[in-house]
Amino acid sequence: MKSLFAWVSLLSAQTPASLKVNWARAHLALILIIIVVVGAAAGGGTYYILSMNRGSTIFFYESLAPPEVDFFQHQLVPQFEAANPGTNVILVNLSGPDDTASVVEALVKGNSVGPSLVGIDNLVVGEVIYANAVTDLSPMLSNIEPSSLITSAQKMIAYEQQVYGGATYFVPFRSNVPLVWYNITAFTRAGINLPPANTTQLLADAAKLKTAGYSTPIMFQGGGRDASAATELYQWMVQFGGNPFMFNDTGDVATFQYLQTLSQYFDPGYINGYWGEYTGLYSGSYQLLDYQWPYIYSQLTNATYKMTDKNLGVYPGPAGPSNSNHVLGGDVLVIPKGATNLPLVEKFAKFLLDSQAQTETLLKLAWVAVNSAAYNNLPGNFSTVGNALLSAIDQGVFLRNPAPWISTWDAQIYDAWTQIVEASPQPSPSQVHTILNTENQHLYDYLVTNYGTQTAQQYEQNAFKPISVS
Amino acid sequence: MRNLRLRWKESYSPILLVSPAIVYIFFFSIYPTLTAIFESFQTPLSSNTLSNYQGLIFFHLTNAIENTLIVSFGALAFQFFLAFIIAGLLAREFRGRRVFLTIVILPWGVATIVAAFVFSNIFPVSPPFGGYMNSFLALFGLPPVNWYSGYNSRVLVLILSDSWKNTPIVALILASGMTGISQEIYNAAALDGAGPIRRFLFVTLPNLRNFILIALVIRGISEFNIFAIPLVLVEYNPPFLTTLAYEFYSSTSSIYYSYAASTVLLAIVLVFTLVALKLRRTA
Numbered sequence: 001m002k003s004l005f006a007w008v009s010l011l012s013a014q015t016p017a018s019l020k021v022n023w024a025r026a027h028l029a030l031i032l033i034i035i036v037v038v039g040a041a042a043g044g045g046t047y048y049i050l051s052m053n054r055g056s057t058i059f060f061y062e063s064l065a066p067p068e069v070d071f072f073q074h075q076l077v078p079q080f081e082a083a084n085p086g087t088n089v090i091l092v093n094l095s096g097p098d099d100t101a102s103v104v105e106a107l108v109k110g111n112s113v114g115p116s117l118v119g120i121d122n123l124v125v126g127e128v129i130y131a132n133a134v135t136d137l138s139p140m141l142s143n144i145e146p147s148s149l150i151t152s153a154q155k156m157i158a159y160e161q162q163v164y165g166g167a168t169y170f171v172p173f174r175s176n177v178p179l180v181w182y183n184i185t186a187f188t189r190a191g192i193n194l195p196p197a198n199t200t201q202l203l204a205d206a207a208k209l210k211t212a213g214y215s216t217p218i219m220f221q222g223g224g225r226d227a228s229a230a231t232e233l234y235q236w237m238v239q240f241g242g243n244p245f246m247f248n249d250t251g252d253v254a255t256f257q258y259l260q261t262l263s264q265y266f267d268p269g270y271i272n273g274y275w276g277e278y279t280g281l282y283s284g285s286y287q288l289l290d291y292q293w294p295y296i297y298s299q300l301t302n303a304t305y306k307m308t309d310k311n312l313g314v315y316p317g318p319a320g321p322s323n324s325n326h327v328l329g330g331d332v333l334v335i336p337k338g339a340t341n342l343p344l345v346e347k348f349a350k351f352l353l354d355s356q357a358q359t360e361t362l363l364k365l366a367w368v369a370v371n372s373a374a375y376n377n378l379p380g381n382f383s384t385v386g387n388a389l390l391s392a393i394d395q396g397v398f399l400r401n402p403a404p405w406i407s408t409w410d411a412q413i414y415d416a417w418t419q420i421v422e423a424s425p426q427p428s429p430s431q432v433h434t435i436l437n438t439e440n441q442h443l444y445d446y447l448v449t450n451y452g453t454q455t456a457q458q459y460e461q462n463a464f465k466p467i468s469v470s
Numbered sequence: 471m472r473n474l475r476l477r478w479k480e481s482y483s484p485i486l487l488v489s490p491a492i493v494y495i496f497f498f499s500i501y502p503t504l505t506a507i508f509e510s511f512q513t514p515l516s517s518n519t520l521s522n523y524q525g526l527i528f529f530h531l532t533n534a535i536e537n538t539l540i541v542s543f544g545a546l547a548f549q550f551f552l553a554f555i556i557a558g559l560l561a562r563e564f565r566g567r568r569v570f571l572t573i574v575i576l577p578w579g580v581a582t583i584v585a586a587f588v589f590s591n592i593f594p595v596s597p598p599f600g601g602y603m604n605s606f607l608a609l610f611g612l613p614p615v616n617w618y619s620g621y622n623s624r625v626l627v628l629i630l631s632d633s634w635k636n637t638p639i640v641a642l643i644l645a646s647g648m649t650g651i652s653q654e655i656y657n658a659a660a661l662d663g664a665g666p667i668r669r670f671l672f673v674t675l676p677n678l679r680n681f682i683l684i685a686l687v688i689r690g691i692s693e694f695n696i697f698a699i700p701l702v703l704v705e706y707n708p709p710f711l712t713t714l715a716y717e718f719y720s721s722t723s724s725i726y727y728s729y730a731a732s733t734v735l736l737a738i739v740l741v742f743t744l745v746a747l748k749l750r751r752t753a
Contacts, residue, residue, distance in 0.1 A: 268618060271618060271707065272705055320676070390743075405724075411727075418706075422707060445521075448517065450513045451515075451523040
C-alpha cells in the first residue's frame with residue numbers, strides 16, 4: 001500500500017519546467033499505445049478464435065514453391081474440406097527443409113503442437129527423429145498408408161523400420177527426381193541432335209556449344225543455399241561409383257576431378273546456383289541446366305517465359321561411368337510428438353496419399369506419386385516432363401541416408417567444392433585427394449566427439465551409404 | 471512521512487522507472503546471448519566440448535574473421551570518405567539543399583535485402599559480364615568485367631554495395647557535428663594561413679571527434695554483422711562470421727557450430743566497442 005502511495009505521489013509531483021508535457025508528443029504516444037493495444041487485442045482474438053476452432057482445424061506444415069502453394073490452397077485443401085464439412089486446413093509454408101526441421105523441434109519443445117501434420121524433406125527427417133520430435137506411426141499406419149505404395153516408398157519404410165528398431169516415424173508423401181534441361185535451339189545450332197548420353201559426351205557437347213558461340217553453356221547448382229550443391233554432388237558421386245559420405249573413395253575423387261574439367265564450361269553464376277535458378281535457360285545465359293527439379297517445367301512454359309517442347313528439352317541426364325541412378329528427393333509425412341486430434345490428422349494424411357490427390361499432384365506439379373494407383377489411366381498427353389521422370393526412375397533411384405549429421409556432411413562437401421572447383425587456380429589432382437582425405441578425417445573426428453566412437457567406426461566401415469530403393 | 475516519501479522517491483523511483491527496460495534487456499538480450507555462449511560449448515548429446523570451435527577452424531574461421539575485418543574496415547573507410555564530402559556540402563546553405571539531403575538519405579531507407587538485390591543487378595553473377603556496371607563501362611569503351619572472378623573483386627563489390635546503403639547515416643551524424651563548429655574558428659585558421667586541408671585536419675577533425683566516434687560505434691557494430699548483402703551476392707564464399715553462423719544455424723547437428731561462430735562474432739564486436747568507448751572517454 002505504501003509503495004502504491006509513493007508511486008502515485010511520484011506521478012503527481014510537480015513537474016519541473018524542463019520536463020513539462022509536450023502535448024503533441026503525448027498525443028502521438030497515446031495513439032501509439034492505442035495501436036499497440038488494439039493490435040495485441042486483435043492478435044489475441046485471432047489466436048483465441050483459432051484455439052476455439054482447433055477441434056476441426058489442421059495445421060499442415062510444408063515447404064512448397066509458389067505454384068505448389070497455389071495448387072494446395074485452391075485445389076487440394078478445398079477438396080478435403082468439402083469432403084469433411086466443418087474441417088479447416090491451414091497450410092503453413094516454410095522457407096526450406098532445414099526450416100521445417102527447426103519448426104518441428106520448436107513446436108515440440110514449446111509444447112504447442114496442436115493438430116499438426118508435417119511434410120518434411122526425406123533428407124532431414126533423420127534430424128527430427130534424432131531430436132525425438134516425431135511420433136511413431138506404427139499403431140496408426142494402417143489408417144494412413146495406401147495399399148499400393150510404389151516400390152521405392154515400400155523400401156523406404158522397410159529401411160526405417162530396420163534402422164529404428166521396428167518404429168515407423170515417417171511415410172513417403174511425394175517424390176522428386178532431378179532432371180537435366182537444355183535449350184534445343186542452341187543444341188541444334190551447335191550441331192547436336194541429342195542431349196549427351198554420358199559424361200564423356202557431356203564434355204564433348206559442352207566444347208561444341210562453346211565453339212558455336214555459347215561461351216558458358218552449363219549451369220550447375222554450385223551454391224551453398226539449401227544444400228543445393230550438396231544434393232547435386234551426392235548424385236554425381238554415386239554415378240561415379242563413390243560413397244559420397246566417405247569423401248575420398250575412388251569414385252568420389254574421380255567425380256571432383258571430372259567436375260574440375262567440366263567447370264571450364266560453367267556459367268559464372270554457378271557459384272550461387274541453387275534449386276530456384278532456371279531462368280538463364282530462357283535468357284540464354286547457359287544452354288544446359290545440370291539437374292534441376294521438375295517444377296521448373298511449369299515455370300519455363302508459363303506466360304512469362306513461354307518456352308515450349310520445341311525449344312525446352314528435358315531428360316534424365318547423362319549416365320555416369322558407374323551408373324545412371326538418380327537421387328530420390330521429396331518429402332515424407334511426420335506427425336510431431338504431442339499432436340492433438342490424431343484421427344483428423346490421420347484422415348488428412350490418408351487423403352494426401354490417396355490415389356486421387358497423388359494423380360493430381362503428378363499431373364499438375366510433376367511430383368512423382370508414391371501411390372502406384374495414381375499411375376492408372378493417366379491421360380495420353382502425359383507431359384514431357386512426366387515421361388522424363390518415369391524414365392529416370394526406371395534407370396534407378398536411391399535415397400540419401402538420412403543420418404542426423406547430414407547437415408554437417410552438407411557443409412563439408414560444400415567446403416570441398418569451394419576448395420576444389422570454385423578456387424582459382426584449381427588444386428592439382430594430388431591436392432584434390434588431400435582435401436578430400438582431410439574432409440573424411442574431419443567428419444570422423446566430428447562423429448567421435450558428437451555421436452561416439454561406435455558411430456564414427458561404423459562411418460569409417462562404410463555403414464552409411466546411399467540407400468538403393470529402385 | 472514526507473521525508474520517507476521523498477527518500478523513497480529518490481532511492482527507488484529511478485530503479486522502478488528503468489526496471490521494465492532492464493527486464494526487457496535481460497530476457498531478450500542477455501539471457502539468449504548467455505544461452506548461445508553456453509551452447510557453443512555443448513555437443514548434441516549435451517556434454518561439454520571445445521570441438522565446435524575446432525570445427526569452426528576447420529571451416530576456415532580464420533578466413534571468416536579476416537574477411538569480416540577487411541570488409542568492415544574497408545567499408546567504414548569508404549563510408550567515412552564519402553560521408554565527409556557529403557557532410558561538408560550539407561553543412562552549408564545552398565539552393566536545393568533539401569532536395570540533395572532527401573536524395574542522400576534515400577538509400578538508408580531501403581531495406582538491406584532490397585539493396586542487396588539491387589546490387590545483384592548492378593554487379594550480376596549471371597549472365598556473365600552483364601549488368602548495369604558493365605553497361606556503364608561499355609559507354610567509355612571499357613571491356614566488361616566478371617565481378618566475381620576473384621577474391622578482390624568480390625570484396626570490392628561487397629564494400630561498394632554496403633557503402634551505398636549505409637553512407638547516409640554516417641553523413642548525417644558528421645553533418646550534425648559540422649553545423650556545430652563555429653565559422654569563426656575556420657576564419658581564424660584561414661587568417662593564420664591554414665589551407666583547406668590543414669583546416670580539415672586541425673579544425674574539422676578535432677571538433678568532430680565525438681561525432682566520428684559515435685558514427686564509428688554505430689556503423690562498426692553493424693559492419694561486423696554484415697549479412698544480407700554477402701549472402702545474396704556471394705553466399706558463403708568468401709565466408710564471413712555471420713554467413714558462417716547462418717550456414718550452420720538450422721540443423722540439429724550443426725547448430726552448435728552456429729553458436730560458436732556467433733560467440734566469436736560477439737567477442738569481436740565487444741572488443742571493438744570497448745576500444746571505441748575508451749577512445750571516446752579519452753576524447
